[in-house]
Amino acid sequence: MNQFFTVDVLTVTIASGIALATPFLLAALGETIGQRSGVINLGVDGIMLLAAFATYYTALKTGNLLLAVLAGAATGTVMGVVTALVSVTLKAEQGISGIGVYLFGLGFSALLFQKLVGTPLPIATLPPVGIPLLEGIPVIGGMFFRQSLLVYLAFLLVPVVSFVLNRTTYGLKIRAVGENPAAADSLGVSVARIRWSTLIIGSTFSGLAGASLLMYGGIFQVNLTQAEGFIAVALVYFGAWRPVGVMGGALLYGLVGVVILTWKSLGIIPLNASDLAATAPAVITVLALLFLARRFRQPAALGRPYEREG
Amino acid sequence: MHRHPDRKLALILPAVLVALVAASCGGSSTPAPASTAPSPSAAAAPSTAPSPSAAAAPSTAPSPSPAATTIKVALVAPSAVNDLAFTQSMVEALNSLKGKYNLEIAVSDNQFVVATAANVIQTYATQGFNLIIAHGSQYGSTIQQLAPKFPNVSFAWGTAGSTYDLPNVFAYQVNSNEGGYVQGAMAAMLSKSKVLGVIGPIAVGDAKLYVDGFCAGAKSVASSISCIPVYTGSFSDVSLMSAAATTFVANKADVLTGTAQAVVGAIGVAKTNNLPWFGTQWTQVSLAQSNVVSSQVYDWSPIVGEILTDIQGGKLGGTTFTATLANGGAKIDFNPGFNLPAEVKAKADSLIKGITDGSVKVPQ
Structure with missing residues (x-):
């Protein structure tokens, strides 16, 4: 265990954990915005897959990584429009329509990959960017301030989303629509418009999540996300619909995963316990969910399409 | 407002069908x-x-x-x-x-x-x-x-x-341990830090055989070399394989290998850090032309x-x-684009010959 508690190993472990947590954080933040307005989007994983492919294909063809990330985000935006149309305008059962979006993303991204790319080729990934002055701080600098731009963006979005939800008129409308859409409607708030906007914003975040996942590995593969989108939905419950809580869940999931890998590589976890240890991030997250999330109440109108009375 | 479930259903069903068709096409x-x-x-x-x-x-x-x-x-x-x-x-x-x-x-x-x-x-x-x-x-x-x-x-x-x-x-x-043994010996000769990064999916089947053979081959050249495999628990999780490779690099590993279709992420880490990579199951040169030393190819x-x-x-x-290597079902495919030192190539050739004629016994 002594090998683990060295500056070098701890620095890389925590830095990797933060990077690994980023796709979860982006997707879960987006889902939080949608759920606070009363819409649950189970299609996050499918949107991430489509966005990851769009990012990959754009990077492969143009070599422009910024354009690639924008393509991923734009794919999320388009899928947000589709999701909003089905869930809000057509008032479909949100769980079922979300699974439809997921299946579409899973299948269509695989189809595009096979037809347009064929044999996979790696792409360049976003390089780490050091923040002047801060990256020079011993130990902490290497852990937190030498990451890719998408990592910084994800963590900057936490206070931004928190501020918007809790300190702005738009955030008040989102919360009102999520808690009591009939009351919000009676006060002149367009429930449909608010929900359309939150789904589009949330799905754009999911698109960024797919882009960041793609940039982590530098290559696309069928079912690249490995259900990370569904874990992101669970992290919203873990974080009790609060951006800071969601960030805590994403960090826990990412860090535990990397710590387990590091312990395996150092021989701290014996080989015969290796497969069991691989389940640790999920087990710990579920346990934390059981103990923490019960204390908080979900948005009252979550998952319920809004029908105006009369 | 009165609901029109039939009309709504008529709108939603085509969307769901399109989704399912797309999923099946994939x-x-x-x-x-x-x-x-x-x-x-x-x-x-x-x-x-x-x-x-x-x-x-x-x-x-x-x-x-x-x-x-x-x-x-x-x-x-x-x-x-x-x-x-x-x-x-x-x-x-x-x-x-x-x-x-x-x-x-x-x-x-x-x-x-x-x-x-x-x-x-x-x-x-x-x-x-x-x-x-x-x-x-x-x-x-x-x-x-x-x-x-x-x-x-x-x-x-x-x-x-x-x-x-x-x-x-x-x-x-x-017998993927045979090619693993040859590549492990080469890896040990190429490594300066004497720390190897070995990534597998789940400790079963040909993946475990390859990993075990790789480490046995490495230790046959340098008995004190660090060759501790990491099994991610998944055959297809690219991110986890990338993270495992990154962890190994942090722990001073300077030669990497891995098995399973998800190794594409780990190969990316090898490429980014300009480290030698040994592949298995199929040739992986196209993923990192300057980094792949050789691949054990299943024929x-x-x-x-x-x-x-x-x-x-x-x-x-x-x-x-x-x-096996002897019956041609497994082969070592050397990457001509990698500048392999002559003594390492000679060692590999010698081991392949020895395993093929039975004079070198690879541990199971």
Whole structure:
């Protein structure tokens, strides 16, 4: 265990954990915005897959990584429009329509990959960017301030989303629509418009999540996300619909995963316990969910399409 | 406001249908037996499926006649046909034998859900295929259950060593520890830090054999070298493989290897850090032309050729085949783009010769 508690190993472990947590954080933040307005989007994983492919294909063809990330985000935006149309305008059962979006993303991204790319080729990934002055701080600098731009963006979005939800008129409308859409409607708030906007914003975040996942590995593969989108939905419950809580869940999931890998590589976890240890991030997250999330109440109108009375 | 459920349903159903059709086209979540053989260039495109509804009727299949001019072969595999690893190795073997045995090939790839794969295998069995290759050890129990229901159909599955004593089941496996041993010895000679990064999916089958062989080979050259494998717990999680490789690099590993289709992420880490990479299952040079030292390539064509010859002779199973360096079922493919020191190449050649003639014993 002594090998683990060295500056070098701890620095890389925590830095990797933060990077690994980023796709979860982006997707879960987006889902939080949608759920606070009363819409649950189970299609996050499918949107991430489509966005990851769009990012990959754009990077492969143009070599422009910024354009690639924008393509991923734009794919999320388009899928947000589709999701909003089905869930809000057509008032479909949100769980079922979300699974439809997921299946579409899973299948269509695989189809595009096979037809347009064929044999996979790696792409360049976003390089780490050091923040002047801060990256020079011993130990902490290497852990937190030498990451890719998408990592910084994800963590900057936490206070931004928190501020918007809790300190702005738009955030008040989102919360009102999520808690009591009939009351919000009676006060002149367009429930449909608010929900359309939150789904589009949330799905754009999911698109960024797919882009960041793609940039982590530098290559696309069928079912690249490995259900990370569904874990992101669970992290919203873990974080009790609060951006800071969601960030805590994403960090826990990412860090535990990397710590387990590091312990395996150092021989701290014996080989015969290796497969069991691989389940640790999920087990710990579920346990934390059981103990923490019960204390908080979900948005009252979550998952319920809004029908105006009369 | 009055609701119009019928109208709403009419709007939603097409959307759901489109989603499901797209999902099935991707070949990832629904059975999609291809009706034509994937040529090397078109291997990435499993085509449309015959209806799997016939799977409900396990009727008798046409008996393969020794005089038949065409042998219908179906391949069911867990990952993509172009995975640069396990599945691609079998696709390429079938393509190489297509002309010689006049094969009609169908492929269902990305069948990582065993229950779905079982449905696909049963569908093929009802449709007159002479040989169904279940290319993954996870399909074993499915073959055990289905083979007795279709006594005129030949099944092959691997990598595994058991035919379940069934007369219509062939099994195939690979001594991947042999190539692992050779590559491990080379890795130890190339490593300056004497720390190797070894990444596997789950400690079973040919993955474990390769990893064990790699570390044994490394220790045969430098007994004190650090060769601690990390098993991520998943064959397909690219991110986790990337994270494992990053962790190894942080822990001073300066040569990396890995097995499973998800290693593409780890190869990216090797490329980013400009470290040597050793591949297995299929050649991985295209992923990192300056970093891949060599790859152990599975060549299933000799084994599949023997199986096809047996079928032509009326023998539908009962034999277990093992691919080795000696019989050409496994080969070390050196990357000419990597500047391999002469003494390392000489050591590799010497080990390959020794393993082939039996003078070098690779630990199991």
